[in-house]
Amino acid sequence: MTAAAANQSGRRTTHARRTERAGIRDVAAAAGVSITTVSDALNGKGRLPDETRSKVREVAERLGYRPSAAARTLRTGRSGLIGLTVTTYGQEPFTFTEFAYFAEMARAATSAALTRGYALVVLPATSRHDVWSNVALDGTVVIDPADHDPMVAELYRQGLPVVSDGKPGNCPVTAWVDNDHASAVLEILDHLAEAGARRIGLLTGTSTDTYTRLSTEAYLGWCRRVGQEPLYEAYPAHDPCAGAVAADRLLARPDRPDAVYGLFDPNGTDLLAAARRYALRVPEDLLLVCCSESDVYASTEPPITTLSLQPQRIGTTVVNLLIDAIEGIGSFTENPEGQLMPTELIVRRSSQRRPPRTTVSAPRVPGEV
Amino acid sequence: MTAAAANQSGRRTTHARRTERAGIRDVAAAAGVSITTVSDALNGKGRLPDETRSKVREVAERLGYRPSAAARTLRTGRSGLIGLTVTTYGQEPFTFTEFAYFAEMARAATSAALTRGYALVVLPATSRHDVWSNVALDGTVVIDPADHDPMVAELYRQGLPVVSDGKPGNCPVTAWVDNDHASAVLEILDHLAEAGARRIGLLTGTSTDTYTRLSTEAYLGWCRRVGQEPLYEAYPAHDPCAGAVAADRLLARPDRPDAVYGLFDPNGTDLLAAARRYALRVPEDLLLVCCSESDVYASTEPPITTLSLQPQRIGTTVVNLLIDAIEGIGSFTENPEGQLMPTELIVRRSSQRRPPRTTVSAPRVPGEV
């Protein structure tokens, strides 16, 4: 045993081993090497003979040694943690996963982070300040930042990379990713018009996030262009009851639309229920499209056409951009890189006046099995 | 300026200020106090005059000082981070939020953690080992641990508190929470029998988790008791397509059930679709109940009776138990505390042969508005 090892273990014992877990010094002492060698052996660094390396590994294993993440973080300045900040709607406590979009996006983001060796922490923008300051982040994903988002500004000041889901209004993000919401809406409106709609209504939200704003603007622009009177109802998107009421109101109007596009997830079922109340057949009397990530719409009666924003893709991309920024040495550009991701229109019966010929086999009935 | 301050700032400058951010020493120097005073002032500790306290706060604010979470964690042994481990089903990459149950549970857990000043990290049990060892956790919530779960054993060895969602088979958890799955199933079967069902079928899973096992056993026991031939189809619960097929198969049997309980979320819509294919009216020809947290079943045609496992409640409870264990000084008991949480049966039309009198107003029709 070297003098150093004796010294170290001596110090340990005098402190009456207040920690149960083995530390790097214990491993070094047990293996008869220095802590440097242990560190290098375990991290695959330095130029040690394979013999030493495996010896150290074996001893570490035997002692059940687990390096301290805290110490490593302090020393290297990297925590391996990235934040996911969800803008909470209204005064709701925490609406994460309220919409399937967030749930899917968060899942993909978590998954992508893990693949690259990072863990992901969900931290609502409105969290207690002490929570934010208590967790060491290497960077943050921000969903739909506000125009002059103070939190993004603060993160920027701290020198942390920030990537946003949703084109940022006026804040210093490293990169951003978004759908082309305007195009998506126009595609849907054209699709409905082609299916015979003459008066297309919109179920939209009252909040001012980019998605709602861009989509509504695109709708209004389209109406202006084709000379249709806008027919829409807006409601606070975070309130599911309000959504059902708004759907009902839209179909109760004297100038009732013959097609509706709903911007939020549960609008499809709400509109379907409302249509039933007014004895409107879908798609004969009313064409329906809804923006949603849920596959329940594949088996409603009738199945409802949906627009998917592909949150998995966005979540994955956003995280990878962030980790690139973290690992790439200061790729801070004054003008952030932005990229638009495609959406996917899944056409089902609710938006087609006459069902197209498909290759799908006819529904089985008993006896035909 | 004290000698110490001069010395500190001197050291800083010689290092050519490699960090941009202000440290505690900078604040101390600028405020003309020692770093201890800064620490105490900012953390509300020690016995400082309010004057000093506010002075330090002001200086810290002016300098944009943010304490280093990494250093604090290393020093105090507390990271303020708790893990949420999701058992992934089969070979699927990461099924978190696949079922609304997980999504809801995770949301509630995150929220509860934040309320108590902790952040939550989602870490699948199968994550790369380096991710696990890279994040300093104060404790972990484990969803549905396996019988002799190696991960739980490892966490226990590390001295970390573990609380499980789902009664643990044989592993050392600090506490656990679960629903009374057996009772819930019996309640549903009785409910269906009361509504006139003579042959109740079950849509169940092939995996061996506690939920599936207990529920299926309860069903089989009930059948034995009332003398009904068991009628069930099992499928890998993580595969939505398999669910639709299994639903179809169950209704295609020559000994077709006149009521079905589905253990997993999308079974309701699948069964409804299958019923339509076989021209079965719900609830007249087929009674339906499904275990789900989704409210789409309130507006299907007909609305479907669901069993809610109350994941929000479970998520909240589990996190609070964990944080209690973290903050309470070693409340490790040999026999972990377990508690059963109630489930909620939400009765809708799909499980009632004749609709009960309700106080709900009749659906509005145009003109009545």
Added chain:
DNA sequence: ATGAAAGCGCTAACAC
């Protein structure tokens, strides 16, 4: 090829 020593930035014990 290996080891000694210097901190990372903070908190807490103790001295004044």
Added chain:
DNA sequence: GTGTTAGCGCTTTCAT
């Protein structure tokens, strides 16, 4: 009341 000092457990530079 306030300051000095000793580490928390690692990684890394530099010397050998």
